[in-house]
Amino acid sequence: MKEIKNHLEVNNNEKSNSLESELFRPIQENINIQDFKVLVDSVEAHKYKDAARAFIRTNPKFKENFIGLDMSSYRQLVLEQCEEFAKSGLVHFTDIKQNIFRYAGIVEMLALFNNNICTKLGVHFTLFGGTIMFLGTERHQKYIEDANTLKTVGCFSMTEIGHGSNVRGIETTAHYDPSTKEFIINSPTPTSQKFWIGGSYLHATYTTVFANLIIKGVNHGVHAFVVTLRDKNGNVLPKITIKDCGHKLGLNGIDNGQLKFDHVRIPRENLLNKYSDVTEDGTYKSQFSSPIKNFAATMAPFIAGRMAITKGCSGALKTSLAIAIDFSYVRKQFGPTLENEQPLITLSSQQRRLMAPLARTILFDLYVQRLTRELAQPKQPISIHAHCSGIKAIYSWHCVQNLQVCREACGGQGYRSANRIAEFKNDCDIICTYEGDNTVLMQQLAKYLLALPESKVQQPTIYLDGDDAKSLLFNFENIKRLFDQREQMRLKELKQIISNSKESSYNAFNNAIPWSVKLGYAHMNKIVFDHAITTLKENNVKPLAHLIMLDSLVTIEEDLGWFVTNHLISSNVAKAIPFLIQDLCSEVTKVSRQILESFDIPENCKAPSKDLISDLF
Ligand SMILES: Cc1cc2nc3c(=O)[nH]c(=O)nc-3n(C[C@H](O)[C@H](O)[C@H](O)COP(=O)(O)OP(=O)(O)OC[C@H]3O[C@@H](n4cnc5c(N)ncnc54)[C@H](O)[C@@H]3O)c2cc1C
Structure with a gap:
């Protein structure tokens, strides 16, 4: 224990003015909510998102309660909500091709409210619309006009x-x-x-x-x-x-x-x-x-749908995290004395379980913004298909796992349908399967990586060891090298497993699927991190540096056995990681309500009350 404490305390002085320097100081508690909102909403989409928020806040169809509706009434309500939205002109049938920022932004806002609406509109606009617009020609234009207002579905x-x-x-x-x-x-x-x-x-x-x-x-x-x-x-x-x-x-x-x-x-x-x-x-x-x-070309347009589907994850998670975090600030259980019960948010476990997914959700959103920009280009990068597949898989797995976390964080009240998380949990479960099953998508990503020409540049190996674990880890260059190296080693390993196999090429790849999935994770973690650092360098909005470091350490902790047994991190440094994560969670908690404010979630998307119980009285 003393040894661990040393790791955390040695060289704990203020660092030079690097990107990491603020990580060594207490978090700046007055974050600029508007700047952070634009960061999370994206420069290209934030106006569209605000218009959608205003619509959701005011449209009477979005005030109707859908909890517990029978299937037929629920389907009718969702149709009417979709029609209202389509009629508003806030989204256009051709957006998937001509203004993907608007389309993606709108889907995310609808997902703050409910995944049925964005799924129904998603099928109509991205899947039906995508096939018409990307696979059709002049003679199929006639389907567009009525589809725009949902006169035809x-x-x-x-x-x-x-x-x-x-x-x-x-x-x-x-x-x-x-x-x-x-x-x-x-x-x-x-x-x-x-x-x-x-x-x-x-x-x-x-x-x-x-x-x-x-x-x-x-x-x-x-x-x-x-x-x-x-x-x-x-x-x-x-x-x-x-x-x-x-x-x-x-x-x-x-x-x-x-x-x-x-x-x-x-x-x-x-x-x-x-x-x-x-x-x-x-x-x-x-x-x-x-x-x-021809088949490959026929399937190509659906990559935009995979990007769009992550918006369903983003919206559902943001609302559910907001419900769970707000609840944790209000709900009191235990305390130093019976008379002095403390809010749940003061519990280290509550901070750990809610701040880590909050950080990851924001980092994934930033990465999806980058993919959206790539999709908007006339000539998209060759990686686009693999990366849309990869983010769809890891974002939906993250979503499903953490909707459960949100539910548990609200205790029994999280289980009550009126408090909304249950609906999101059930609705989002299928995102792991539709628009491409996640395990299948991760293989598409692995195949893309296997086919890339081998890099001639040999990256220097990294081994994090020393007394000052905090300085070694609170160092974005070291984190980058860890992620780069893990990806390289995972790729090499997969290549070896396949080439050592005595079986047919189909069976050789088939026998290595779990390793393909691990490679997919290593690659996606790396590029999500790289993009977050690029964003930080361009626009150091607080508390982005803290969120990146928190998610990086959580990512390392998730695969800690691998990092240690492959001699990238010493066991001494490894032991410090959970403590650094906990410190970061505690820091991020201090600004968590401001982060939620920046999400600007319409009240009718959330639970009826912040304490999740007032509606019972
Ligand atoms: C609610 C809902 C809405 C949907 N909407 C539409 C729609 O509008 N239009 C439409 O066309 N489709 C739609 N789908 C279908 C959806 O796209 C398919 O369910 C999906 O593609 C998976 O196919 P499957 O269900 O046949 O599963 P399968 O392909 O049979 O997969 C079953 C399991 O086997 C695993 N598996 C399969 N192949 C491999 C492999 N090569 N390697 C490793 N593991 C593998 C998968 O991981 C999965 O766990 C919808 C599905 C649902 C549930």
Whole structure:
């Protein structure tokens, strides 16, 4: 114990004026809330977000209580909320292509309120809209006008009962009939029925269907088609059967459906033909030399959806953290005497469990801002697909894990639906699976990293050892080197496992999936950190340095066994880490309410009262 104390106390003087210097001083308690708000909201999106906040605060549909509604009323309310929002003009159907900052900002604000609304709008705008805008051409523009105001609702039919993650395995067919110049969309087997299709059971007029394009017996692979599901009166068209997917763990305000097509004829023009087309006489023309390349291009637009989905995590977590932290300031249990009970926030455990996810949520948001900027560029970096996949996976895992933390931090009251966290927890659970299952996405990231040319620059190895653990760790350059080195070693390790395998390339990779996931984490942790440091250098808004250091040490602690056994950190320095984390949590707690203020969460997004119990009296 004495040894640990030494680590924390040696060389504890004020440091020079470096980025880290403020970490050695008590935290500056008067943070500039407006500056911090713009940082978290992003320069590009903060005006759109403020407009959305104002809408959520004032629109009567966003004041209606959805807790405990039966499924049918809940679905109707969510539809009406989405319609109100679409009519407000705060978001446009074309935003996913033309103003991704507005789109992403709006989704995040809606997610502060409830994930049903942003999921329903997400399916319509990103998935249906994304397919129309990125895979369609001039002839598909006609779907846009009514979709803008949600006069027509669109959905997205990719998943089937038999195939989810492996989209290339889907069985739905689209045979071309040159005699009528039509495609015939068909579900040939029970497992080929589309399943989970959000918005299809009750509301969607159109869907984009993913199906195998077949001409004269030749299968050209998966292509996307627009299929009309309902007539003007909302009746399902003949030869289409739509069933309800039924009650779910969460998102019961969304009408997910099971779709069966029985030789449904659609015009030739309904093929989304940006990359490949079929002439009237049935000649297939593609910009790509093989179905696999066409498939890759067909899937490419959905990367924006993966970025957007992290906004659902961000909104839900910010509101839930705000509920849990506010509660911790109000709720009293225990104290030095019975007469002097203390607020929960004074408990070291409460500070530890709430400040660490608060820091990470902000750092992830900053990184998503960077990805959004990359997506907005006409020519996106080659890494964009891998990084959208990676952040979607690690943000949703972080979200699900920490919604549970928020719930527990509020004790029994956190379990009460009226206090909102339960709804967020159930609704967000599925983010780990839809728009790409997280474990599958982490492999996409690992494959991208495996394929990168090997760096010729040999990074100097790092070994953190010495008496002054605090100075060694409160040093962003050292943290960077730890993260860089872990990533390099994880990559080398994965390459070795695969190359040492005597099995086929499929099996060799398959046997190494857990290591791919670890590599994915190492890479994402590194680039989230790198981006946070870039932001800090450009704009040292308080308390960003503290948040970065807190999240860095928590990240190291999560993999501490690895860092120590691989001789990057000595066991003596390792022992100091939990203490430094606790100190940082205590410092961040001092400004936590100001951080929450900067989130500017409309009151109707939160629990009915800060103490979570007043509504009971
Ligand atoms: C509420 C909800 C809404 C949805 N909305 C839509 C929608 O609107 N439109 C649409 O088309 N789809 C939608 N989906 C479907 C969703 O995209 C799929 O559920 C998802 O792609 C996963 O597919 P799956 O469920 O078939 O799981 P599977 O692919 O069968 O996966 C099952 C398990 O196996 C693991 N696994 C599978 N393959 C691998 C692998 N190669 N390596 C390692 N592990 C693997 C996964 O990690 C997972 O744990 C929705 C789903 C839900 C639940």
